[in-house]
Amino acid sequence: MAGEDDERHAAAVFDALGSAYEKAFAHSEAHRRSLEWLLGRLAPGSTVLDVGSGTGRPTAATLVAAGHDVLGVDVSPVMVGLAGQRVPGASFRCADVRDLPLEEGSFHAVCVYFSLLQMDRAEQSGLIGRLARALRPGGSLVLATVPLDVEGVDTVFMGRPVRVTSFAGEALVEVVRAAGLTVLAEEDTLFTPDHPDAVPEPHLFLYCGRD
Numbered sequence: 001m002a003g004e005d006d007e008r009h010a011a012a013v014f015d016a017l018g019s020a021y022e023k024a025f026a027h028s029e030a031h032r033r034s035l036e037w038l039l040g041r042l043a044p045g046s047t048v049l050d051v052g053s054g055t056g057r058p059t060a061a062t063l064v065a066a067g068h069d070v071l072g073v074d075v076s077p078v079m080v081g082l083a084g085q086r087v088p089g090a091s092f093r094c095a096d097v098r099d100l101p102l103e104e105g106s107f108h109a110v111c112v113y114f115s116l117l118q119m120d121r122a123e124q125s126g127l128i129g130r131l132a133r134a135l136r137p138g139g140s141l142v143l144a145t146v147p148l149d150v151e152g153v154d155t156v157f158m159g160r161p162v163r164v165t166s167f168a169g170e171a172l173v174e175v176v177r178a179a180g181l182t183v184l185a186e187e188d189t190l191f192t193p194d195h196p197d198a199v200p201e202p203h204l205f206l207y208c209g210r211d
Contacts, residue, residue: 017158019082022055024158024193031113033187034142034205035062038109041140041209042068046108049073049134051097052115056083056090059111064089073097098127102134110135112143117164121151124165125175132179135210141181147172147188147204159197169204181208 025031035058042048046068050059053072060070060083070090074080080094093100098119110131116124128143135141147169154163167175173183185207192200 017160019055020158020195021079022057022082024195024198025191026058027194028191028203030187030189030191030203030205031058031144034144034207035059037185037207038111038140038142039063039066042066042108045069047071047106048109048111049102049107049131050090051110051112051131053083053090053092054079054113056087056092059113060087060090060092073100098123102130104133105136107134107139108136109140109142112141114144114146116143116145117166118162120165121167124167125178128175128181129179132176132181132210137210139210141206141208141210143172143176143206143208145172145204146201148202156197158193158195172204173206176206176208181210183207184209 044067048063048068048070050070050072053060053074056072060072063070064087072083072090072092073095074083074092075094075096077094080092083092112131116127119127131141146166148166149168151165152163154161169188176183183206187205189203190200191203192198
């Protein structure tokens, strides 16, 4: 099935990249700013879901250092293993978030950093809706993506073949609003990963709240 194939391919890509992915994105100032915004909205000891948690840095590491309870989910066994070593204060689970049971109102915040791009548009929209419902009232969601109007496009990411689907910025904002979230702020930036095969890519960060 397509979803299972996508999951296996995403796991293989990020298993291969491993810690190189962390190094490539470590200098993203927009990512750091989004975490600072989130920390400013969280009460002490908040519960946070990190979707596509990678190696655990910087997202889970930053949140745990601030005293929050983090659950990271990633399809890559290699990434989950690295995250467990780098951020022992968080919990990490090797799973596809599309299959993860999410109780309504169970998290104070959700982070989704570039983890939707290998899902089709229906899956992305459905997952954003589920993540919105998993937030407590007053909760926060940070979503980052590459805001391009593309669907099922084969490309190369850091030397690895990937198939990418995304929304243009305005279309993604509409998806987020339809999920019941308010977009409180947006940041558009151009970022070049620190990797010899990388090229500049547009990034969109949406700072969202659940009323």
